[in-house]
Amino acid sequence: MKRFFLTLIAAAGLAGAAHAADPIEGVWQTEPDDGSFAYVTIAPCGGNYCGTISRTFNASGEYESPNKGKQIVRNMAAQGDGAYEGRVWRPSNDKVYLGKIQLNGNQMALRGCVAGGLFCARQNWVKVQ
Template sequence: MKHLIATLTVTLGLAGAALAADPIEGTWQTEPDDGAYAHVAMAPCGAALCGTITSTFNANGAYQSPNLGKTLVIDMVAQGGGAYEGKVWRPSNDKIYLGKMDLNGDTLRLRGCVAGGLICSKQTWTRVK
């Protein structure tokens, strides 16, 4: 009986953790930037979400970018309604911007902004299946 209760407790705990996963967790494909694109793994980082570059591609296919393993999406916090705020790093100019994201199904719109959000660069990412 104790074994059954322990098994049920573990099973329910794992199911609860799976249900608590944020909808942007997973792998996303960026738009091409300076002729290359990446796969970014979105996962929890403390109380926020971060995105790490896991693969990079150019016209010749996969390649070993010096940016592999670097954090592209930094400390994004859910604001409700599929909106997130934090920071984004742009590898092509090595700058960090005020970041915003909006989730819509398997599409993630990112904006990196300066001047309090008045001037923004945008990308739309798609979920990798």
């Protein structure tokens, strides 16, 4: 009986570890871009990760942006050591770029690049949830 309970506890521990969220999952606050910033909710999509604009803010506070609900981080694949690669959409110019993310705790360095990654713009996001 004792062995049964120990096996059950060990199995429960392994099941919990298997369902642990990836560090990229959660709600992230963007840097201001053209005077506005957003909360982006990153979650699994297929075998990778995608981020959707869940709340938007400007100098007056929270507002209903037409970009709310749109996917800004697209198909980010984990590369190991907190690195991810995929695509990012910049709402202010409606362009999609090669995207690279590097996580460091509750900080995210996100880059949108052109020319195969030779020229990149960068934003630092902070995890809020």
